Amino acid sequence: MGINIYPHKHIAKQQVRLKKVRIRLISDEERDRWNDVVSRFHALGHANLTGRQLRYVAETPRGRCLALISFGSSALQLAGRDNWIGWHPEQRLQRLHFVVQNSRFLILPWIQTPNLASRIMALCLDRLEQDWEEAYGYSPVLVETFVDRCRKGTSYRADNWIRLGETAGFSRDPQGFYKHNGSPKTLWVKPLRANAAKILRSDTLPADLADYELSPKPERIARHIRCPSLETLFDAFQSLTDTRARKGRRHSLRTCLAVVACGILAGARGLDECATVGKSLREPQRRALRMWRPRGQKKHVPPSHATLWRALSRVDPEEFERVILQWYNSQSDQLPAAVALDGKAVRSTLDQDNVGLHVVSAVPHDDSFFLLRPRSSAKAMNTKL
Numbered sequence: 580m581g582i583n584i585y586p587h588k589h590i591a592k593q594q595v596r597l598k599k600v601r602i603r604l605i606s607d608e609e610r611d612r613w614n615d616v617v618s619r620f621h622a623l624g625h626a627n628l629t630g631r632q633l634r635y636v637a638e639t640p641r642g643r644c645l646a647l648i649s650f651g652s653s654a655l656q657l658a659g660r661d662n663w664i665g666w667h668p669e670q671r672l673q674r675l676h677f678v679v680q681n682s683r684f685l686i687l688p689w690i691q692t693p694n695l696a697s698r699i700m701a702l703c704l705d706r707l708e709q710d711w712e713e714a715y716g717y718s719p720v721l722v723e724t725f726v727d728r729c730r731k732g733t734s735y736r737a738d739n740w741i742r743l744g745e746t747a748g749f750s751r752d753p754q755g756f757y758k759h760n761g762s763p764k765t766l767w768v769k770p771l772r773a774n775a776a777k778i779l780r781s782d783t784l785p786a787d788l789a790d791y792e793l794s795p796k797p798e799r800i801a802r803h804i805r806c807p808s809l810e811t812l813f814d815a816f817q818s819l820t821d822t823r824a825r826k827g828r829r830h831s832l833r834t835c836l837a838v839v840a841c842g843i844l845a846g847a848r849g850l851d852e853c854a855t856v857g858k859s860l861r862e863p864q865r866r867a868l869r870m871w872r873p874r875g876q877k878k879h880v881p882p883s884h885a886t887l888w889r890a891l892s893r894v895d896p897e898e899f900e901r902v903i904l905q906w907y908n909s910q911s912d913q914l915p916a917a918v919a920l921d922g923k924a925v926r927s928t929l930d931q932d933n934v935g936l937h938v939v940s941a942v943p944h945d946d947s948f949f950l951l952r953p954r955s956s957a958k959a960m961n962t963k964l
């Protein structure tokens with residue numbers, strides 16, 4: 580088996596019978612050949628695909644190649660698509676993989692058959708959900724694609740795709756980044772399920788998709804906590820006494836504990852991630868937490884992992900629990916929707932010898948329950964509440 584194309588320089592325009600067209604996934608051994616044909620005949624001139632992907636070949640019953648088509652990772656951000664779906668930025672990051680992109684579609688230039696493109700696309704979409712699930716464990720909900728403005732997108736329109744206007748003119752380069760190309764394209768989408776947009780923007784996904792929803796990164800969640808809430812969090816720790824030596828101390832105990840609390844509620848799973856949350860906070864947020872600002876500089880500096888460890892290791896965990904519980908109950912209606920959901924936890928505050936204070940937390944969003952408990956051994960890292 581192989582991708583078999585005619586020597587196009589020696590053959591006239593050809594037509595094929597639509598009912599005889601068949602679609603199959605390419606094998607690993609055919610990938611280089613697929614790339615070579617797409618690079619030679621596709622308008623983009625290359626076959627660089629990133630992320631998860633499936634590549635198909637459309638053939639005649641005798642195995643003659645008619646077209647090559649691929650589906651892969653969707654664009655990170657598209658105003659037309661995102662407005663049509665109606666999801667918020669966090670939902671987009673958690674559910675973007677349920678949208679796939681028709682990234683390449685090449686009908687060999689000597690094949691001239693009316694309605695062939697729409698026939699091939701329909702055959703692909705009929706099996707895309709199952710093929711994608713077999714490859715990656717879940718099925719997509721929506722397909723997107725781009726068409727040059729000089730083309731009408733007749734084949735997509737014939738297959739009931741939805742036209743969502745023009746893009747801003749950015750394209751993905753071989754390294755996976757986006758650059759402005761000065762050539763806006765027309766955006767089309769095709770739902771693979773009824774009410775695809777409603778599913779993607781809903782508070783909860785259907786059971787077969789919920790297990791594959793990505794967890795939002797803690798730093799992104801924390802960046803949405805409002806400064807007034809952070810100021811009250813800082814003030815909430817004023818009752819705790821700082822027993823650290825004064826020499827070399829830059830960050831107050833309240834600042835360090837507030838950063839750890841932000842990490843806990845945003846889903847950080849260790850002090851390393853709490854420190855990352857602190858680094859990700861915007862300057863107004865850092866100012867609200869009274870982070871240290873070097874003399875002569877305008878920006879505040881977040882506490883390091885070591886600083887957080889020294890501060891937290893000297894705190895009574897039950898008192899820490901009490902303060903966070905009281906603050907959370909007073910601020911829960913002001914916090915981002917993703918904060919304190921699904922038992923987010925700081926798994927441990929271990930030093931490099933795996934010794935230290937172990938803390939596990941859980942905050943169900945349907946009540947005000949918050950639990951912190953000290954653990955005496957490293958086994959506590961795997962405790963699930």
